[in-house]
Amino acid sequence: MSVSVAAAFELRLYVAGQTAKSLAAVTNLRRICETHLAGQYSIEVIDLTTSPQLAAGDQILAVPTLVRRLPEPIKKIIGDLSNEQRVLVGLDIRMVGH
Amino acid sequence: MKIPAADSTPSLPKSLTGIAGLDEITGGGLPAGRPTLISGTAGCGKTMLAMEFIVRGAAQFNEPGVFMMFEENAAELTANVRSLGFDLEKLVADKKIVLDYVHLERSEIEETGEYDLEGLFIRLGYAIDSIGAKRVVLDTVEALFAGLPNHGLLRAELRRLFRRLKDRGVTAIITGEKGDGNAITRYGLEEYVADCVIVLDQRIQDQISTRRLRVLKYRGTAHGMNEYPFLIGMQGFSVLPITSLQLDHAVSTQRIGTGIPRLDDMLGGLGVYRGSSVLISGSPGTGKTTIAAKMIETACLRGERALYFAYEESTAQIVRNMRSVGIDLAPLQEQGLLEIHASRPTLLGLEQHLVVMHDLVRAFRPTVVVVDPISNLTMAHDDVEVKPTLMRLIDFLKKEQITAVFTCLTGDGDSNSTLEGSQLSVTSLIDTWLLLRNVENTGERNRTIFVRKSRGMPHSNQVREFVLSGKGIDLVDVYLGGDRMLTGSARVAQEAQERAAATLRVQDHERKLRQLDSNRKAIDARIAALQAQAEAEAEEVHFGMSQETLRETATYQTIDAMAHQRGDLANGVGGPKDRR
Numbered sequence: 001m002s003v004s005v006a007a008a009f010e011l012r013l014y015v016a017g018q019t020a021k022s023l024a025a026v027t028n029l030r031r032i033c034e035t036h037l038a039g040q041y042s043i044e045v046i047d048l049t050t051s052p053q054l055a056a057g058d059q060i061l062a063v064p065t066l067v068r069r070l071p072e073p074i075k076k077i078i079g080d081l082s083n084e085q086r087v088l089v090g091l092d093i094r095m096v097g098h
Numbered sequence: 099m100k101i102p103a104a105d106s107t108p109s110l111p112k113s114l115t116g117i118a119g120l121d122e123i124t125g126g127g128l129p130a131g132r133p134t135l136i137s138g139t140a141g142c143g144k145t146m147l148a149m150e151f152i153v154r155g156a157a158q159f160n161e162p163g164v165f166m167m168f169e170e171n172a173a174e175l176t177a178n179v180r181s182l183g184f185d186l187e188k189l190v191a192d193k194k195i196v197l198d199y200v201h202l203e204r205s206e207i208e209e210t211g212e213y214d215l216e217g218l219f220i221r222l223g224y225a226i227d228s229i230g231a232k233r234v235v236l237d238t239v240e241a242l243f244a245g246l247p248n249h250g251l252l253r254a255e256l257r258r259l260f261r262r263l264k265d266r267g268v269t270a271i272i273t274g275e276k277g278d279g280n281a282i283t284r285y286g287l288e289e290y291v292a293d294c295v296i297v298l299d300q301r302i303q304d305q306i307s308t309r310r311l312r313v314l315k316y317r318g319t320a321h322g323m324n325e326y327p328f329l330i331g332m333q334g335f336s337v338l339p340i341t342s343l344q345l346d347h348a349v350s351t352q353r354i355g356t357g358i359p360r361l362d363d364m365l366g367g368l369g370v371y372r373g374s375s376v377l378i379s380g381s382p383g384t385g386k387t388t389i390a391a392k393m394i395e396t397a398c399l400r401g402e403r404a405l406y407f408a409y410e411e412s413t414a415q416i417v418r419n420m421r422s423v424g425i426d427l428a429p430l431q432e433q434g435l436l437e438i439h440a441s442r443p444t445l446l447g448l449e450q451h452l453v454v455m456h457d458l459v460r461a462f463r464p465t466v467v468v469v470d471p472i473s474n475l476t477m478a479h480d481d482v483e484v485k486p487t488l489m490r491l492i493d494f495l496k497k498e499q500i501t502a503v504f505t506c507l508t509g510d511g512d513s514n515s516t517l518e519g520s521q522l523s524v525t526s527l528i529d530t531w532l533l534l535r536n537v538e539n540t541g542e543r544n545r546t547i548f549v550r551k552s553r554g555m556p557h558s559n560q561v562r563e564f565v566l567s568g569k570g571i572d573l574v575d576v577y578l579g580g581d582r583m584l585t586g587s588a589r590v591a592q593e594a595q596e597r598a599a600a601t602l603r604v605q606d607h608e609r610k611l612r613q614l615d616s617n618r619k620a621i622d623a624r625i626a627a628l629q630a631q632a633e634a635e636a637e638e639v640h641f642g643m644s645q646e647t648l649r650e651t652a653t654y655q656t657i658d659a660m661a662h663q664r665g666d667l668a669n670g671v672g673g674p675k676d677r678r
Contacts, residue, residue: 016216024211048217052224059201060217062246066210079211090208 009033009041009091010070016063017049021080025064028081036093068092110318113161113233113269116154117147118456119337123322124313128294133260133270135291137283138298142309143330144273146182147298148235149175150335151271153184155233156194161269163233164196164225168241172197182334196225202245209247215255219262231268238273243285260290282314293317299325308449311337327449327487331457338449338490347497349373353555354501357396358389360573361532364549364558370530371554372465373499375492377525379506380534384545385564385571386505387411389532390468391420392571393503395427397466398435405464407455408440409474416440424570437462443474448487456494467495471505472524488524504528529553534564537585544586547573563589 013029015022026045033041048055048063058067058076068075068091077090112126121127128134128151138144145167152163167175175197176186189195198221226234239256246252263270272291274283276299282288288295295314300307310325328337353368362369370376376393378386387410394404408416416438417427430436439458443451459467472488495502504524525531531550536543545564549557562573563585577584577592584592 014217016220021212021214028211048220052220055217055221055224056198060221061200061202061242062213062215063217063220064213065217074206075208076206077208077210079209079213082211083209086208086210090210 008070009037009068011041011091012044012046012058012067012069014046014048014055014058014060014063014065014067017047022047022064024080024082025066028084028087029066032081032084032087036088066090112319113155114159115151116158117150117335117337119326119328120147120311120335123311123326123337124294124316125319125321128269128271129316129319130269131264131267132293133263133272133291134294134296135272135274135283135288136296136298137274137276137288139276139300142298142300143328143335144298145170145175145237146179146330147335148237148271148273149179149184150182152195152233152235153179153186153189154334156189157184161232162194162196162229163235164198164222164229164231165235165237166198166200166222166225167235167237168200168202168239169237171199171201182330184334193229196229196231198222198225200241202241204245204247207245214251215242215259218255219259222259223262223266226266226268234263234268234270236270236272238275240274240283240285240287249285256287257290298328329450329453331450331453336453336456338452338487347373347493348499350499354400355396356389357392357399358571358573360562361389361547364560364562364573365530365552366555366557368555370501370552372501373496374529374553375496375502375504375527376530376532377504377506377528378532378534379508381508381536384534384536385547385566386507386534387416387470388420388423388425388566388571389534390470390503390505391416391425391427393501394436394466394468395425395430397501398430398433402435402465403462404430404436404466404468405458405462406436406438406468406470408438408470409443410471411440413438413440422568423566424568437464452487452491455491459495459498459500464500466501466503468503469505471507473505473507489527492524492527525551537583539585540588540591542586542588544589546576546585 011029011033013025015025029043033043046054048060054060058065062078064078064080066077066081066087068077075090075092077087079086081087111130112124112128113130114121114127115124136144136147149165152165155161155163165175170178179186186195186197190197200218200221222234225231239259242252242256243249260270260272272287274285274287276282276297277284277286282295282297294316297312297314299310299312301310302308309328309330311328312325313321313323326337328335330336350372352372353366353370354372355362355369356365378389380386390406394406397404406416411419417431420427427436427438431438437458439454441451441454455467455469469491492502506524528551530552533548533550535546535548537546538544545566546561547564548559548561551557561576561583563576565572565574577589
């Protein structure tokens with residue numbers, strides 16, 4: 001399976017504390033990226049309970065929120081990323097062969 | 099800000115809003131430490147009310163606030179409130195206020211699993227902690243319903259949010275759009291905010307839009323139940339009544355002259371009380387504006403400031419017209435003692451006019467305010483509304499110790515008193531009422547003035563003629579004679595006639611005296627003549643008598659002589675000797 005990518009993916013995941021949803025989101029994200037974006041991505045996890053001042057910058061309301069900062073345009077998806085199909089749609093990752 | 103005494107007993111801790119009138123209606127403000135729901139249709143002022151709550155809290159009550167907005171962004175909001183005189187940027191820079199724009203674009207959001215709104219909570223919590231906020235506004239969280247598809251989750255999260263706000267003890271305002279039909283809000287926010295609900299409403303009547311406010315619910319406290327008109331003026335949000343609902347204003351015993359000495363004489367010699375309300379009513383062209391302008395000029399010449407609301411004439415026209423009767427207002431304007439605000443009465447609703455007046459009065463701080471005329475102001479409005487509104491105005495001016503001069507057009511009822519009292523039914527609120535009337539007589543109309551009432555001072559019961567000339571205003575006594583009252587040229591004619599009659603009488607007296615004199619002389623002459631005649635007669639008599647005597651003597655002598663002669667001849671001795 002090969003993936004066509006326009007540019008490297010810069011992803012930022014906002015969570016609030018070590019909740020079940022947070023942990024699930026982190027696990028799901030890493031799995032999806034390894035599967036589809038191997039070597040082309042970077043992930044930054046931000047815990048808002050320790051750095052709340054960062055919430056306003058990316059307009060974070062819901063947690064977990066995943067922000068695709070690159071490639072442009074910025075995209076946001078919310079939830080624990082358990083629905084892989086929706087994550088791929090949300091991040092605009094086209095899968096060849098489907 | 100004054101809190102009505104009845105509510106000062108500690109029922110619920112309240113947080114003053116600082117918004118004119120709202121604190122009176124709610125008996126001290128919004129419930130402290132609890133959320134209040136403000137609902138209303140689009141464009142009726144929810145955001146403005148909420149913003150003023152935050153700004154006044156920060157500026158006046160030292161209660162920092164967080165304004166979290168979901169619809170407008172910070173730049174738009176700052177611009178909007180700057181037009182009302184709030185410097186939001188400075189308050190933000192001073193860490194008194196945090197503005198947080200929460201932007202939610204449905205198209206940007208893809209749901210990929212379970213989530214909650216902890217991000218929003220953290221954000222709000224962080225904003226509150228960063229400045230120690232005591233007040234929070236969420237304007238309006240309903241936008242979340244459009245952005246987030248999962249309404250079930252959203253409702254649960256909002257419930258949690260309001261609980262958090264309560265736990266933090268912040269006084270919060272949540273705004274919400276009015277729903278269809280009887281629903282207070284479109285998404286039923288009233289379910290979560292149970293303590294205080296305020297409903298705003300905008301409606302159009304006779305093509306004039308009026309905004310109204312009602313406290314629908316205020317748990318655990320008494321509050322005004324009525325709908326109150328409110329406005330967004332230059333100084334922000336104002337709910338009427340702006341003034342206290344009580345009659346407890348201080349009164350002055352100081353008297354101020356009207357500038358017309360003889361009018362002062364009619365008012366116990368000293369003029370009207372400072373801070374009282376004066377009504378000058380009369381039919382068209384009786385000189386109402388002139389008296390008002392004179393009072394203004396007099397106040398300005400005392401060095402006080404006066405504010406003139408003109409609803410009939412433009413500023414330039416007033417200045418020109420008053421100059422023609424010797425009242426020069428232009429220099430007073432230049433000195434900044436006089437401000438004239440001319441506007442069309444139909445430009446705004448009655449309440450809006452009132453708030454404009456309030457704002458201007460507060461800004462200019464005059465000691466005399468003229469409204470010319472109040473009858474025009476009420477032209478386009480229901481009579482039912484007029485009285486309470488004017489009452490509020492009069493109350494406000496009284497409370498501020500401002501002498502109010504209202505003119506009022508009373509239709510063309512110059513012949514009799516039928517129309518005098520019916521106007522506006524505000525006369526009971528007035529302290530001094532001057533009534534001007536045209537008197538038509540012998541082909542001309544003349545102005546008369548009298549004091550219909552004047553509380554707290556002896557005042558003249560006389561009707562005076564009111565004369566306007568290039569030299570100014572003068573009051574002259576009317577002619578009272580018999581059962582007639584004459585004015586104008588009829589008075590002048592009557593006076594001339596009386597003067598002529600008096601001259602005639604004087605001349606007549608002189609003539610009579612002269613006649614008496616000459617009569618006396620004639621009589622004297624007659625007396626002299628008669629006397630002369632009497633003397634002549636007496637002389638005649640004496641003459642006759644002496645002649646007779648003479649004759650008699652002569653006779654005797656003759657006889658004697660004859661007898662002697664005879665005796666000598668006969669007897670020798672004279673017989674006449676014996677006979678002697």
